[in-house]
Amino acid sequence: MKITDLLDPRSISLDAAPTSKSETLDKAVELMAASGKLSDVEAFRKQVYAREEESTTGIGEGIAIPHGKCDAVKKPGLAAMVIKNGVDFDSLDGEPVTLLFLIAAPNTKDNVHLDVLSKLSVLMMDENFSDSLRNASSVEDFLSIIDKADAEQAGIDERLAADSVEEAADTNGENAAQAGGQEIQAQKAGAETEQTAGPKILAVTSCPTGIAHTYMAAEGLEKAARAKGWKIKVETRGSAGAKNVLTAQEIEAADCIIVAADAQVPMDRFDGKRVIECQVSDGISKAPELLERAASGEVPVYHAASSGSSSPAKAASGGKSGSVGHQIYTQLMNGVSHMLPFVVGGGILIAIAFLIDGFSVDMNALPLDQRVNFGTITPLAAWFKNVGGVAFGFMLPILAGFIAMAIGDRPALAVGFVGGMIASQGKSGFLGALAAGFIAGYLILALRKACENLPEALEKIAPVLIYPVVGVLLIGLVMSFVVEPVMGAINMALNNGLSSMGGSSKLILGFVLAAMMAIDMGGPFNKAAYVFGTAAIASGNYDVMAAVMIGGMTPPCAIALATMLFKKKFTKEEREAGPTNFIMGLAFITEGAIPFAASDPVHVLPACIVGSGVAGAMSMLFNCTLMAPHGGIFVFPVMGNPLFYLLALVVGMAISTVLLGVLKKNVEE
Numbered sequence: 310m311k312i313t314d315l316l317d318p319r320s321i322s323l324d325a326a327p328t329s330k331s332e333t334l335d336k337a338v339e340l341m342a343a344s345g346k347l348s349d350v351e352a353f354r355k356q357v358y359a360r361e362e363e364s365t366t367g368i369g370e371g372i373a374i375p376h377g378k379c380d381a382v383k384k385p386g387l388a389a390m391v392i393k394n395g396v397d398f399d400s401l402d403g404e405p406v407t408l409l410f411l412i413a414a415p416n417t418k419d420n421v422h423l424d425v426l427s428k429l430s431v432l433m434m435d436e437n438f439s440d441s442l443r444n445a446s447s448v449e450d451f452l453s454i455i456d457k458a459d460a461e462q463a464g465i466d467e468r469l470a471a472d473s474v475e476e477a478a479d480t481n482g483e484n485a486a487q488a489g490g491q492e493i494q495a496q497k498a499g500a501e502t503e504q505t506a507g508p509k510i511l512a513v514t515s516c517p518t519g520i521a522h523t524y525m526a527a528e529g530l531e532k533a534a535r536a537k538g539w540k541i542k543v544e545t546r547g548s549a550g551a552k553n554v555l556t557a558q559e560i561e562a563a564d565c566i567i568v569a570a571d572a573q574v575p576m577d578r579f580d581g582k583r584v585i586e587c588q589v590s591d592g593i594s595k596a597p598e599l600l601e602r603a604a605s606g607e608v609p610v611y612h613a614a615s616s617g618s619s620s621p622a623k624a625a626s627g628g629k630s631g632s633v634g635h636q637i638y639t640q641l642m643n644g645v646s647h648m649l650p651f652v653v654g655g656g657i658l659i660a661i662a663f664l665i666d667g668f669s670v671d672m673n674a675l676p677l678d679q680r681v682n683f684g685t686i687t688p689l690a691a692w693f694k695n696v697g698g699v700a701f702g703f704m705l706p707i708l709a710g711f712i713a714m715a716i717g718d719r720p721a722l723a724v725g726f727v728g729g730m731i732a733s734q735g736k737s738g739f740l741g742a743l744a745a746g747f748i749a750g751y752l753i754l755a756l757r758k759a760c761e762n763l764p765e766a767l768e769k770i771a772p773v774l775i776y777p778v779v780g781v782l783l784i785g786l787v788m789s790f791v792v793e794p795v796m797g798a799i800n801m802a803l804n805n806g807l808s809s810m811g812g813s814s815k816l817i818l819g820f821v822l823a824a825m826m827a828i829d830m831g832g833p834f835n836k837a838a839y840v841f842g843t844a845a846i847a848s849g850n851y852d853v854m855a856a857v858m859i860g861g862m863t864p865p866c867a868i869a870l871a872t873m874l875f876k877k878k879f880t881k882e883e884r885e886a887g888p889t890n891f892i893m894g895l896a897f898i899t900e901g902a903i904p905f906a907a908s909d910p911v912h913v914l915p916a917c918i919v920g921s922g923v924a925g926a927m928s929m930l931f932n933c934t935l936m937a938p939h940g941g942i943f944v945f946p947v948m949g950n951p952l953f954y955l956l957a958l959v960v961g962m963a964i965s966t967v968l969l970g971v972l973k974k975n976v977e978e
Contacts, residue, residue, distance in 0.1 A: 312387070312429050312459045313452050317344035320388040321448045330398050333390070334358065334375060337411040340388035346413055352381035353413065355877075364571065367400030368525060368593050371443075372433055376412035386413045387429070389451070391443055401594045408433075408443055431528045432458050507539030508564040508604045511555050515546035515570040516589045526569045526592025533596035541600075546574060565603035566611075567592070577613040584611035644712035644746055645904045648704055655700030659684065662694035663896050667943030683940050701900065705733040708907065709746035716750025717757070720772050724780035725749040731788040737796035739903050740829050744792055749784050756780060799834075815852070815929040822853065823860025823925020823961075827917040830864065830899045830906060851934035851949065856925035858897050859933075859958055862941055863924050864917035865894030865901035866958070867965030871973075874966065878973040883908070897941035909973060916968035924961025928954060 320340040327333040338354045347353050356377035360366070367373040388411040395405030410429065432438050438458050445451035512530050516522035527543040534541035542559060545552045557578070560566070565583045568574055569592030576584075585599060585608055592599065602608065662684045669687045685691040706729035713725025728745025732738065753776055760771045767775075825838035842857030872879050872887025879887065883905060893901030906913045934949030945951045 312432075312455050315385055316387040316389065316452065316455070317346075318448050318452070319343040320386065321451055322389070323391045323445060323448065323451065325390040325392050326394060327392065327396050330361075330396065333373075333392070333396050333398065333406070333409065334361065334411075337375065337388050337390055337409060340390065341386060341411055341413050344386055344388070346384045346386040347381055348383050349381035353377050353379060356381065357411070364588070364590060365399045365401065366522070367398035367406050368522070368590070369400050369402035369404065370436070370439070371395065371400075371404055371407040372439060373398050373400065373406040373409045374412065374433065374522075374525070375409070376414065378414040378416065380416050382413045382415040385415060387411065388413075389442075391445070391451075401590055408439055428459065429455075431524055434525060434528045434532060507534075507537060509562055510534065510539065510541045510565050510567065510600065510603050511559060511563045512541060512543040512567040512592070513546065513555070513570060513574055514543060514589055514592050515572045515574055522571075522589045522593065526589045526596075529593045529596040530567065530569070530599070533600050536597075537600065539600065539604075546570070546572070564606075565608055567599050567603055569599070576611065579611050580613035582611055583608040640712055640715040640747070640750065641743075642908055643715035644708040644710070644743075645908045647711040648708040648904055648907075651700050651704045651707055655697040655704070658693050658697030658700065659893075659896065659898055662690040662692075662697065663940045663943040665690040665693065667940060683944065702733065704900065704903070705729045705739055705742035708739065708903075709742040709749065712743070712746025713749035713753070716747065717753030720757075720776035720780065721750045721753040723777050724753060724784050727781050728784040728788050731785065731793070735788070735793045735796075737788075737792055738829050738835065739900075739907065741788070741792050741796055743907060745784065745788060748787055748792075749780065752780055752783050752787075816926045818853070819856035819925040819927075819929030820922040821925075822856050823863070823928070824918045824922035826857060826860035826899060826925075827864045827902075827921035828914065830861075830903050835861070835899065852929060852932060855933040855935035855948065855954065856928045858935060858939075858941065859924045859928050859954065859961065860921040861897050861899040862894050862958060863921040863961040863965055864899055864906075865890035867894075867917065867920055867962045867969065868902050868905045868913070869894065870962060870966045871969040875970040875973070877975040878970065879905075880976050895942040897939055912972040912974070913969065916965050916972055919968060920961040920963075920965025922961075923964050924957045927957035927960060931957060933957065 320343055322336070322340055325333075325336060327336050334357055335354070338350065338357060341347060341353070342350045356379040357375055360377055361375060365373075366375040390409040390411075392405075392407050392409065395407045398406040398409075400406060410433070432455075435458075438454070441454045442451060445454060512527070514523050514526040514530070516526075523545050527545050530543055531541060542555065543553060544555045555566075555578075560578055560582065563582060565585065566579050567585045567587070568576070568579075569587050569589045571589045583603075583606070585603060587595075587599065666684055666686050669690070670683075675686075684694045706726045709729025709732065710722050710725035713721035713728070717724075725746050728749050729742040732741030732745050735741065737744070756776055756779055757771075760767075760775060763771065822838045822841065825834045828834035838857050838860070842854040845851070845853035869887050869890035872884045872890075876884055886904070890901040893899075902913075902917065906917065931950050931953035933951075933954040935944065945954075948954055
């Protein structure tokens with residue numbers, strides 16, 4: 310496939326004159342749409358803007374290569390703009406952009422087009438090629454320049470490959486191989502050769518989408534190395550997978566390794582080597598400086614936390630890229646994304662258990678003390694409830710464990726699991742698990758710092774002995790003597806406060822109890838309200854339990870509706886999991902909302918609290934009653950004023966949904 314196979318003449322503009330970056334991107338998207346390769350123009354536009362917010366695609370020297378990869382792209386394509394007067398594009402070098410290529414890539418298994426796009430990215434690093442495109446007299450001339458360069462590159466690649474095969478096959482053909490290398494060098498100045506001078510440097514490049522910057526950074530490093538007469542091998546980790554993978558022998562022999570990446574890269578293989586970690590854009594704009602630093606020897610030695618660890622890109626200074634807030638968010642989302650399958654799987658099975666008992670048992674005929682067993686009365690329901698409960702039991706340890714792992718790598722996983730389990734078995738609930746995850750992660754970072762000066766023999770066993778033993782001990786102490794006592798005291802104060810409110814206004818009591826169900830969704834606030842409701846059933850006050858249950862049903866139902874109405878406010882993973890919250894919410898399984906609350910507690914919790922509170926107050930106002938402590942919609946037969954109860958639920962759900970749409974910010978995929 311040729312580059313021009315992806316470039317429709319209708320998608321080329323040689324006299325564009327945008328006045329801003331946003332106008333430039335919009336014009337480029339319009340050109341792409343003109344080729345008919347987009348099924349949803351707006352969806353593609355949002356993806357292009359989202360990629361641009363991660364880091365600028367203005368790579369410098371007047372060139373920009375924005376790109377978007379999503380389901381809105383029917384066929385891979387390119388759009389091109391020549392901007393004679395230039396436009397401010399927030400480029401890495403601060404210079405205006407005069408040449409732009411927009412890349413559209415579909416989410417397909419066929420990645421042939423990615424090789425073509427990587428070839429274009431490499432060609433763009435050639436100043437003569439870029440200048441020729443800027444000065445093209447017509448669209449036909451523009452396409453002809455690309456075709457010519459494409460053909461020349463293909464010929465050189467073929468000769469390089471043939472020479473490599475000949476060199477490997479003919480052990481006695483050194484002279485022929487050298488002659489072939491000289492011929493290729495004449496065709497492509499500075500092509501890769503087996504130079505012996507200079508340091509032995511390896512590199513890895515990768516960007517989030519793996520389309521353009523990955524290969525441009527590789528070309529930038531190779532070009533800078535050729536200029537110095539040095540040898541370098543670059544592993545590219547793009548959308549089509551890892552190419553030119555570094556071997557164990559090459560890593561062992563290397564003097565330094567440059568990791569220019571904004572995406573996860575396997576790092577454990579570099580343990581004990583000098584490693585520079587930087588953004589992928591530095592591989593494009595700062596390649597000579599990176600090579601000089603690599604050759605200087607003033608590079609820290611990388612120590613893998615454990616086997617199999619991966620590391621995201623770090624700034625050239627060695628610090629992590631992104632703001633502190635963004636780091637905390639990604640750490641939190643690592644826990645939430647791993648927790649979500651346990652919530653969905655376990656929640657649906659528990660809902661099925663309630664459904665089976667709801668159809669099989671007449672709740673009105675059961676003694677009061679047996680109603681608390683709803684969901685486990687029939688053997689089949691008990692089996693579903695048990696399996697679902699096992700899945701739910703993993704929820705908080707998984708949340709804490711993977712938050713910790715995002716901070717302290719694999720040694721923090723076990724420590725986080727233990728902290729999350731203590732929270733789940735104690736009084737602190739999911740808020741305690743959140744705290745446990747972050748505490749465990751930073752405990753491991755502190756332990757790693759403390760072990761830096763240990764003898765080499767002890768340093769090697771630290772990940773398998775010191776970190777887990779000391780880490781588990783410390784998290785146990787912190788959870789037992791700090792987190793749990795504090796949350797337990799709050800829980801007791803809430804219970805006492807609720808008991809004193811029992812004789813006051815029913816509307817206020819209903820609002821407070823229902824709102825508490827949404828505060829921490831399984832934690833001390835939630836448990837305090839639930840225990841108060843079940844105690845009220847035992848004393849014959851059935852209106853309290855009705856307010857409690859509606860407060861627990863509202864958050865997951867509202868979140869499910871919000872993921873459908875306000876799609877920009879949720880990630881793709883959240884949108885896919887959202888509708889299952891209808892089932893869990895109607896079955897009174899509040900925990901379905903936990904992943905959404907955990908990922909954005911500042912905006913999600915207030916919305917859920919207000920909606921739940923209003924629903925609880927309305928339940929009290931309508932004198933709704935409930936004699937079963939669980940079951941949601943499946944115990945409507947034993948509910949007093951069920952239609953008004955449903956109305957209260959709809960109103961509370963609507964309020965929370967609207968607030969979610971107002972309070973939550975648009976997410977970046």
